[in-house]
């Protein structure tokens with residue numbers, strides 16, 4: 001399959017959108033990559049690093065000539081964007097995204113597509129705790145999983161083109177039901193972020209109760225670094241992810257609370273076997289993580 005786009009417009013040229021823009025340009029998948037964003041500084045930087053060719057203030061002006069739009073802003077903003085410029089898209093245009101939640105978001109995006117415009121949900125499972133175009137790299141998606149979330153309404157040709165684009169980016173592409181996606185990613189991505197944010201905040205509280213002028217963080221080894229790297233992630237992005245995957249995540253947080261309570265009571269009761277059993281179970285599960 002040869003896939004080529006005349007003009008790709010990336011809405012939100014940060015870590016994820018910027019990395020994709022670099023690939024589109026380097027791999028010759030698009031004649032023109034246009035950026036839409038909030039701050040001129042970030043968009044200028046995106047030009048400098050080769051993520052986009054130009055940027056526009058008013059997306060309406062470029063949408064009629066665009067054959068692929070990538071939504072790459074925090075997910076709560078998607079509907080506002082689609083309502084602002086969706087009606088200017090030409091028939092046959094593909095709108096895709098990179099959002100970390102899919103079920104309700106895909107339903108919303110599909111309902112906002114003008115006739116003849118095709119939505120394809122996508123989620124690269126790659127990234128890091130850094131934000132903005134300055135953090136973008138063209139190898140971000142190499143050997144990473146990329147999940148596509150087609151529905152009964154998805155256009156097969158558009159799906160094939162988005163699959164091809166992510167394969168060219170170096171990703172292993174799989175399709176999955178959007179709601180199953182949210183359950184799985186809730187467990188393996190969203191819950192760990194909840195835990196990392198809570199752990200760092202707990203340490204801040206404990207700092208208040210620390211005698212003298214000892215800085216707790218100055219005494220940490222690799223363990224704290226390993227368990228909390230992702231606590232440095234974007235508050236805006238994670239706020240939206242937590243709220244859009246609320247039902248799954250609340251249930252998952254309750255499961256985590258159950259395990260914290262269990263360990264707490266084993267410790268309180270000096271239950272050596274209980275503590276050891278909990279840790280051994282976790283260690284076995286951790287060894288299966290590749």
Ligand SMILES: NC(=O)C1=CN([C@@H]2O[C@H](COP(=O)(O)OP(=O)(O)OC[C@H]3O[C@@H](n4cnc5c(N)ncnc54)[C@H](O)[C@@H]3O)[C@@H](O)[C@H]2O)C=CC1
Nearest residue numbers: 012014015016037038072073074075077100127128131132
């Ligand atoms: N960070 C990660 O590791 C991953 C993030 N994602 C998803 O990718 C999307 C983008 O995330 P990142 O690139 O990490 O964030 P980022 O913060 O690096 O980039 C987002 C960009 O969008 C711009 N922006 C924000 N709101 C906007 C608005 N209303 N209109 C126009 N521009 C706006 C920001 O100024 C920024 O340049 C999110 O939806 C996130 O769920 C998906 C996979 C991994």
Ligand SMILES: O=C(O)C(=O)Cc1ccc(O)cc1
Nearest residue numbers: 100124125126127128129230
């Ligand atoms: O920094 C990390 O390890 C991540 O977990 C990156 C990440 C963040 C959000 C996603 O939707 C997918 C991947």
